[in-house]
Amino acid sequence: MFRPALRSSYALIRSAAPFAHRHLTNEARSAIQKAINSSPVVLFMKGTPQLPECGFSRAVVQVLDLHGVPPEKMQTYNVLADQELRSGIKEFSEWPTIPQVYVNGEFLGGCDILLGMHQSGELEDLLVKHKIISEELPTETPQGQTKVSES
Amino acid sequence: MDTATPGPLETSIREKLVQLVQPASITISNDSWQHRHHAPMRAQGGGNGETHFSVQIVSDAFKGKTTMQRHRMVFSALSEELSQGLHSLSLKTKTTDEVEGSES
Numbered sequence: 001m002f003r004p005a006l007r008s009s010y011a012l013i014r015s016a017a018p019f020a021h022r023h024l025t026n027e028a029r030s031a032i033q034k035a036i037n038s039s040p041v042v043l044f045m046k047g048t049p050q051l052p053e054c055g056f057s058r059a060v061v062q063v064l065d066l067h068g069v070p071p072e073k074m075q076t077y078n079v080l081a082d083q084e085l086r087s088g089i090k091e092f093s094e095w096p097t098i099p100q101v102y103v104n105g106e107f108l109g110g111c112d113i114l115l116g117m118h119q120s121g122e123l124e125d126l127l128v129k130h131k132i133i134s135e136e137l138p139t140e141t142p143q144g145q146t147k148v149s150e151s
Numbered sequence: 152m153d154t155a156t157p158g159p160l161e162t163s164i165r166e167k168l169v170q171l172v173q174p175a176s177i178t179i180s181n182d183s184w185q186h187r188h189h190a191p192m193r194a195q196g197g198g199n200g201e202t203h204f205s206v207q208i209v210s211d212a213f214k215g216k217t218t219m220q221r222h223r224m225v226f227s228a229l230s231e232e233l234s235q236g237l238h239s240l241s242l243k244t245k246t247t248d249e250v251e252g253s254e255s
Contacts, residue, residue, distance in 0.1 A: 053189065054186075054189060055185075055186070056239065056241075094223070095223075095226070096226050096230070096233045097226075097238075097239055097240065107219075109218065109219050109222070110222070111241070112218075112222070112241055112242050112243070113218050113219060113222065116218055
């Protein structure tokens with residue numbers, strides 16, 4: 001009999017991660033990876049963009065919408081409809097809360113990070129860099145009038 | 152809602168974060184009442200009143216770290232709380248220099 005060496009080292013790695021309370025099966029892990037790769041922008045949220053079930057998820061949807069992320073470049077997953085995904089994605093990203101945003105397979109962060117990046121202009125730069133939106137010319141702002149909404 | 156008396160979870164969040172980053176300032180507000188209608192909160196009978204918090208921390212322990220690294224630091228320190236009913240943390244993590252640079 002040979003020892004299941006691979007398996008035990010895998011468990012060791014997982015248990016070292018801060019939020020790995022349960023072991024994500026390889027199957028669940030690859031399903032999540034597939035979801036993350038399903039579109040340039042992937043949002044794990046509560047509810048749907050049309051009917052968000054959490055204010056933080058709503059805020060992220062609104063910010064992405066504001067930047068004109070086209071629907072064909074964005075995929076959302078409702079974690080409330082899939083309990084396995086809900087717990088799995090937290091462990092996968094090592095991030096304990098929902099929503100979570102991935103851009104081209106890379107974890108971007110949750111609501112606070114996304115809103116912060118939106119306010120600093122980083123989000124637009126990143127979306128342009130990843131060719132998700134095209135560089136926008138300030139079309140609707142009349143000259144000399146800069147609309148600033150800061151709080 | 153009355154937030155005058157911090158609950159046990161809030162107290163524990165404060166203690167752990169003070170220990171973690173020795174903050175120049177830390178503000179914790181309990182926003183749980185705003186979220187008690189949520190589907191997951193309704194499932195718990197409206198939550199226990201300590202489910203959603205906003206935390207603003209100013210600390211030089213965040214120096215040289217990205218926002219994500221800062222948030223991960225905080226999340227790791229509070230992993231126990233997060234597994235025991237703490238549902239949401241809204242974080243603002245700044246260094247003293249960043250606060251002086253942009254008062255908003």
